[in-house]
Every structure is written in structure tokens, then in C-alpha cells.
Amino acid sequence: MIDPALRQSLAAYDDTALAALANPGLVRRAHRDLDEGKVRLIAGSLGKAEVEADGHLVVLDARGPGAAPCACKLAAMCRHRIAAVLFVLTPTTEDPAGEETPPQAADPHELLAAFDPAALERWAGKASWRAALEMAGEPAKVDVQANAIAVELDGLEGAILILRGQGFDGIISKSPKAQRKALHAAAVLAARRQFGLAVPDTEPEADALAAAPSAFVPEPAFLAGIARALGEVAALGFNLAPVPLEESLFELSVSSRADALPRLAAMLRAIAAQIRLRRQRALSFDPDVLLEQTSTAFALTRALTAGDADRQAALVGQVRRSFAPTAPLDLIGCGGERWRTATGARGVTAWFVEAGSGRWLSTSLARGPGQDPQFMPGDAWHHQAMWQAGPLVTLAHARLALEGANISPDGRLSAPAAARAAIVEARAAPTADLPGTVRTWADLREVHQAQSGLGLDAGRGPAACLLAPTRTAAPFFDDFAQQLVWPVMDETGAWLALTLDHDEQADTAIEALEATVSRGWQGLVLVKISRERQGLALTPITLIGEGHPVDLTLWRKPGWTGRIAEQSWLARLRQRRLGSRTFTRLPRDGTQTALDAAWQHLIDRLEAGPGLQAMLEGARAAHAGRLDSFGMPVLAELLRKEGSAEALLAAAYALLIARQQRSAIPLLV
Structure with a gap:
């Protein structure tokens, strides 16, 4: 007789779970074996059942089919194990009458209570846990089933099933073995978050004091393996985006040797995610982002290999933002x-x-x-x-x-x-004579670089500064870019575009800006400077003039009812635009255009693949010559080097630095 406790412990293995563990065809074959009488009980004991399925002995216990030995010796999930589970779960005449009840959705809080985050962290390991925290954003879909919770993480194929009573090792998915712990931990965190249960803080704002970095000597063989993998990304990632390459990058990122390299490990996971998007032909795939990530990771690998002890801690990176006491x-x-x-x-x-x-x-x-x-x-x-x-x-x-x-x-x-x-x-507004206040827009590039850095030294977030415009014009709406554009002039007469993207979050800021400047506002502007593909973008945050400062995203207009009347501000902007000066974006200069064209050429070569790159050799020489003519011989020489993947990534990183140094300022004419 089958132990009722064993049957209860395996109740989560319904057809859906078994199909996720193997495939639907194998489940159908197992059902056929069961219907044809090819499955029988050999022996039953407390917490265990020995079942013969089509002549092969399977020994089942509460750990489920994944841990059950089968006489067929197949490493992958076999139909004999599946048939044994189906047999154990099938009611018999010996079962008490009325024991079977219609399946009902599980209580997610009860099911997830067994998955303690602290125990989950120990089970996943350091590297996989960091990867799980990175991936555990909001799930695309969470479905509560009778004995499981199905979680579909954004961008990942197939659901991850968190089974009742099976613990961490009983979570089921089609994910590769190297990614399994990270993905399963991310699914548990996502499910707990979905149902309001406690999850670890994934934001890097914790008050953790900086400790002296421990001595660390990178393993040359491991770094060489990463460099080879990045070379394969340059050779195949933009073109074929093979699954083994994605899995290899992820496996490197969660290996024990990556524990001491959190920055490089995070880069490898980001590259693997972009390769998956490329293979899926997702609209969110961005070849510019993939080239920037790959070339920067390659430069980091080279810098770690060089063993510059003075920069060791900064290059290795930190798991969380570190804080130190200040005066x-x-x-x-x-x-x-x-x-x-x-x-x-x-x-x-x-x-x-x-x-x-x-x-x-x-x-x-x-x-x-x-x-x-x-x-x-x-x-x-x-x-x-x-x-x-x-x-x-x-x-x-x-x-x-x-x-x-x-x-x-x-x-x-x-x-x-x-x-x-x-x-x-109290209410001490900053004045125009504060150090760092920008009066000439040509200084903005230097202000941004001083705060944000370049390449491997680039910071995580945007920069900030105060602008002191001498004159402002009426804001207007750019229908093509879907942005509000506010022109402001510096003391040399140059006009700068301050922009607010038109989305749900920015509606309040747009109406606040329109309402404030329409009354003839003058003063200082707190702006956030971000680096984008075409150059720098400046977003107004706070208007500091006569009266109380206006924090645009936190503004509430008089009589605010909780709804933003979009048509009102848009109609007013368009009405004021009639008869006023028309502004257009100042084109990028020749140097910026040459750098952008060379960067795009590298992307074209990578997307063409090894078989077609020879067709672009003439263009490569032309771009190198153009860079030479603009006084950048080092960049030109890097671009001329024969096209090994490593040489291409070195040229890409050099171009990345040059483009960051010369980021276009959004000037208007």
C-alpha cells in the first residue's frame, strides 16, 4: 500500500509540473503506460514506494521524481519516473471513500512561507544570489495553481514552477543548469514580492560602511576564459546569438571564481541578457548597448589582468554601494x-x-x-x-x-x-555665485565628466548642476521626439534645450513647468544631466526664482483634484507657439559625426557576421582615414588593425571613450 504522506508530498506533481520537468510528449507516453497496465507497485513503506514502470524499477520518496533512481539509468528525466509519480497519485480502491476533492488554488502566502529568503540565499550561493537580486524585478505573470505558483520572469522563456512542499531543490523550470539556482531564487523573490511578503532590499542605498578592500589576485586563467567568451560575443553574439554562448556567459558570472569580481559578473549577466533578446528578435534589443557592455567588460578584463594594485578595489567593484564617514x-x-x-x-x-x-x-x-x-x-x-x-x-x-x-x-x-x-x-535659495553654477553652456560637458567620469570610471547615476540662464523662451512640444522642450539662453547668447519626456511620470512636471514659466519666471534651474546615445540630455528638476522654489515632479497646481488635464497644457503650448520664434536642434559637429559613423560601422560589421565582414573592409579604411583627418590618429590606427575580435573590442572601447568625451550638448538655433 502507498503511504498517504508520500502521496501528499508528491501532490504538486500534476501534468503541468511533470511536463515542465520533462516535456508534454513524455507525460502522454507515461499516461499510456499507466492505462495499459505497465505500471505496478512492487513495495510500499513509510515515505517510500518502489514502482515498476514498463519493466524498470523506480524508487520514489518525498524528494520527487528528480531525485528518484531508475533502473533505465537515463540521466535526463525518463517516462518511467513520470509514470511512477502518476501511479502513486492515482486513487485506488483501497483509498478511503471521498478522500479525493476537486483541486483548488493554493494559498500563496502559505506556500511561500516555506521559502525563507535567508535560507534561499544560502541555497543559491553568493554569485547566484546576486544574480537573482538583479533579475527579481516585477514578474511578467504570476499564476497560482492547486499545488504550485508559476512565475514567468520578463524576457525568459517558460514558467518557473514553485511546488508546494518540495523545497528549493523541487522548483522546476526549463532553464539551463548553470542558470537554474539564480533563476529559481529570482522567481521565489518575485512571487514573494507579488503577494506582499518580505524580500531582501535590492536597492543599493543601505547604510553600509566601506571596509578596506581585501587583497585579491585575479586568476589569470579565469580572466582569459572571460576574454575568450567576450571575443565570441563579438564574433557571434550580434549575428547568430547562440544559446550556448548565452549560457556560457551566465555560467562564468555565477561561478565561485566570480564571487570576488561582482562588477565583471554583473556585466556578463547583462551581456547574456542582451544576447537572449537578440536571439528572440525582441524590440528591446539594442546593439549599441550590447557593444558598449561588451567592449567595457573586455577593457575591465584587460585592466584586471594588468594587475594595477592602485586601482584594484575600484576595478573589482562592490556588491552594494559603500558608505564612509564624512566630516x-x-x-x-x-x-x-x-x-x-x-x-x-x-x-x-x-x-x-x-x-x-x-x-x-x-x-x-x-x-x-x-x-x-x-x-x-x-x-x-x-x-x-x-x-x-x-x-x-x-x-x-x-x-x-x-x-x-x-x-x-x-x-x-x-x-x-x-x-x-x-x-x-530655512528657505535659503541658492544664488548664482555658488561654485559650479553654469552660466556658459559650453562648460556643461566638462561639468558632466567631472561628476560622472568616463569608461571604466563612469559613475552609476546622472550628474546635477545649477544653470543660470540670462533669458528663456516659451516651452514647446516636440511631436517627433515626444518631449517638452524649454529653450534657455546663456550669457554668450547660445540656446540650450531642457527636455522632459512625455510619459505618465512626467505629466506633472510638464504642467508645472508650463504653468510657472508662463508667468514670466526668471532665476536658476536645477538640472539632471544624463548621457544618452546622441549626447547629453538635460532634465529640469527644480525652478528657483522669486517665491518658493518649484519642484516640478512634486508640484500640485491650485485646486488639484488628482488628474492631469493633458490637453490643457498641450493646447496652451501650441497656442503660444504661434508667432513665436521657432527653434531647431543644432547639428552635431564633424568630429562627433565621424565618431558616430565609425561606431555604427563596428556595429554593422558585428551584425554582418564573420562571413560578410570582408565586404565592409573598404568602409573600415574610409572611417579610419576620416578619423585621421580630424586629428585622432590613435583611434584611426585601432580601427585599421586586422579584424580579430579582440582588436575590434579594443577599437570599440576607444571609440566609446572618445564619444563620451565629446558628448553633444543639446543646443538650439
Whole structure:
């Protein structure tokens, strides 16, 4: 007789779960064997059943078919194991009458309660756990079944089944073995987040003090293997995007030798994800992003191989943003913004400038995707106290003396319990004579590079600065780019485009900007500078003029009812545009155009594949000659080198640095 406890422990293995473990055809064959009487019980004991399926002995226990030995010795899942499970789950005449009940959806909270995040982290291992945290954004779909939860992660094929009572090893998916632990851990985190259960903080804002980096000597053979894999990306990733290459990159990223290389491991996972998108012909695939990631990872591998001890810690990277104690700070609040990421993280960020040095610092109140449903960024901005002094709505527009805070290398301030701010002057608006205030738009490229860096030294986030325009024009809506464009002029007479993308998050900012500047506003503008494909983009954050500053994303117009009337501001903008000056974007200069063309040529070569690259040799020589004529002989020589994958990636990284150095400023004429 079959132990009822064993039957209960295997109840999650319905046809859907068994098909995910093997394939639907094998499940159908197992059902046929069962119907034809080819499956019988040999012996049953407490927690175990010995079942003969088509002449092969299978020994089942609570661990399920994946751990069951079968006499056929097949390494993959066989129909004998599946048939044995079906046999055990089939009611018999010996079962008590009325025991079988119609299947009902499981209680997700009860099912997921057995999957403790701390135990999940230990099961996954360091590298796979980091990968899981990266991938555990909002799931594309979560389906609660009778004895399982099916999770489909965005961009991944097939569902991951979290089975009741089977533990971490009983999670089922079609994922490759090297990716399995990371993907299964990500699915559990995504499911817990979906149903409001506690998940680890995946945002890099924790108040973790920086420790001295431990001595680390990269393993040359491991780095050489990564370099070869990146060379294969250049040879095949843009063209064929083979599955083994994606799996190889992911396997390298979660290997034990990658534990001490978190930065490089994260790059490899990002490259693998882009290769998957290329193979799927997804609209989100971006060859520019893939080339930038691959060439930067190749440069990082070379730099680690060179063994420059002075830069070792920065090159290796950190799992989380590190914070270190800082001296007392004299800060002037310049404004803030509300934001939300594509994965669902949301929060508010306040920006400060250090009065003496002009250094930009920021602090955030945020929650990760699905964390703390009660957290409302707007309410936190107005009511949650920071540094024992007051809410950000007050601190972001005051002069502060801050002591006991911690600071990260990229200028993020944390809020430990010991931090205390004293408000020196409430509502202290910054003035145009502050260090670092930009009056000439030609200086913006240098301001951005000073904060963000280049190549391997590039920072994670955008830069910030204050603009002091001498004149402004009426904002207008660019229908082609779907952006609000606000022209502002510097002291030399040059016009700059400040832009707001037209999306759900920006509607409030667009209406706030239109309502404020229509009244003849003059003053300073806090802007966020981001590097995009065609150059720099400048987004207005806060308008600082007469009266109280206007934080655009946090603005509420008088009589606000919670709805933004899009047609009203768009109609007003178009009406004011009639008869006013018409602006157009200033074309990029010859050097920028030559660099962009050479970059696009490399992408064309990579997408053409090895068989067709010879057809582009003439174009390569022409691009190299053009770079030579613009005074960039080193770049030209790198481009002329014969086309090994390594030489191509070296040329791509050099072009990437040159394009970053000469990022176009969005000027208007």
C-alpha cells in the first residue's frame, strides 16, 4: 500500500509540473503506460514506494521524481519516473471513500512561507544570489495553481514552477543548469514580492560602511576564459546569438571564481541578457548597448589582468554601494524629484550643493519593487523626517549643517541614527555665485565628466548642476521626439534645450513647468544631466526664482483634484507657439559625426557576421582615414588593425571613450 504522506508530498506533481520537468510528449507516453497496465507497485513503506514502470524499477520518496533512481539509468528525466509519480497519485480502491476533492488554488502566502529568503540565499550561493537580486524585478505573470505558483520572469522563456512542499531543490523550470539556482531564487523573490511578503532590499542605498578592500589576485586563467567568451560575443553574439554562448556567459558570472569580481559578473549577466533578446528578435534589443557592455567588460578584463594594485578595489567593484564617514558638511538644498524605475522601485531624491566646494550630493527615500505598499513617495517627501531635522520638503530648500552622515564615492548621503542636521537658514535659495553654477553652456560637458567620469570610471547615476540662464523662451512640444522642450539662453547668447519626456511620470512636471514659466519666471534651474546615445540630455528638476522654489515632479497646481488635464497644457503650448520664434536642434559637429559613423560601422560589421565582414573592409579604411583627418590618429590606427575580435573590442572601447568625451550638448538655433 502507498503511504498517504508520500502521496501528499508528491501532490504538486500534476501534468503541468511533470511536463515542465520533462516535456508534454513524455507525460502522454507515461499516461499510456499507466492505462495499459505497465505500471505496478512492487513495495510500499513509510515515505517510500518502489514502482515498476514498463519493466524498470523506480524508487520514489518525498524528494520527487528528480531525485528518484531508475533502473533505465537515463540521466535526463525518463517516462518511467513520470509514470511512477502518476501511479502513486492515482486513487485506488483501497483509498478511503471521498478522500479525493476537486483541486483548488493554493494559498500563496502559505506556500511561500516555506521559502525563507535567508535560507534561499544560502541555497543559491553568493554569485547566484546576486544574480537573482538583479533579475527579481516585477514578474511578467504570476499564476497560482492547486499545488504550485508559476512565475514567468520578463524576457525568459517558460514558467518557473514553485511546488508546494518540495523545497528549493523541487522548483522546476526549463532553464539551463548553470542558470537554474539564480533563476529559481529570482522567481521565489518575485512571487514573494507579488503577494506582499518580505524580500531582501535590492536597492543599493543601505547604510553600509566601506571596509578596506581585501587583497585579491585575479586568476589569470579565469580572466582569459572571460576574454575568450567576450571575443565570441563579438564574433557571434550580434549575428547568430547562440544559446550556448548565452549560457556560457551566465555560467562564468555565477561561478565561485566570480564571487570576488561582482562588477565583471554583473556585466556578463547583462551581456547574456542582451544576447537572449537578440536571439528572440525582441524590440528591446539594442546593439549599441550590447557593444558598449561588451567592449567595457573586455577593457575591465584587460585592466584586471594588468594587475594595477592602485586601482584594484575600484576595478573589482562592490556588491552594494559603500558608505564612509564624512566630516561635517555645509549644504545648500537645491530641490528634489519623485521617480519610479521600470522594475517598480520608487522614491524621492533631494539634491544639495556643498557651499564651499560646489560638490553635488544627494539623498533618497526609496523602496524596492513591491516593497512596503504603504510607502508613498509624495507623502515621504512631505512628512518623513531625515537627519533628526525635518522632512525633505524642508531640507531640500534650506541651508544645513550636517554631522555624522556617511557618504558614498558617487556622492550619496545616508541617514544613520547618529546623523544630525541643523537648519542654519530655512528657505535659503541658492544664488548664482555658488561654485559650479553654469552660466556658459559650453562648460556643461566638462561639468558632466567631472561628476560622472568616463569608461571604466563612469559613475552609476546622472550628474546635477545649477544653470543660470540670462533669458528663456516659451516651452514647446516636440511631436517627433515626444518631449517638452524649454529653450534657455546663456550669457554668450547660445540656446540650450531642457527636455522632459512625455510619459505618465512626467505629466506633472510638464504642467508645472508650463504653468510657472508662463508667468514670466526668471532665476536658476536645477538640472539632471544624463548621457544618452546622441549626447547629453538635460532634465529640469527644480525652478528657483522669486517665491518658493518649484519642484516640478512634486508640484500640485491650485485646486488639484488628482488628474492631469493633458490637453490643457498641450493646447496652451501650441497656442503660444504661434508667432513665436521657432527653434531647431543644432547639428552635431564633424568630429562627433565621424565618431558616430565609425561606431555604427563596428556595429554593422558585428551584425554582418564573420562571413560578410570582408565586404565592409573598404568602409573600415574610409572611417579610419576620416578619423585621421580630424586629428585622432590613435583611434584611426585601432580601427585599421586586422579584424580579430579582440582588436575590434579594443577599437570599440576607444571609440566609446572618445564619444563620451565629446558628448553633444543639446543646443538650439
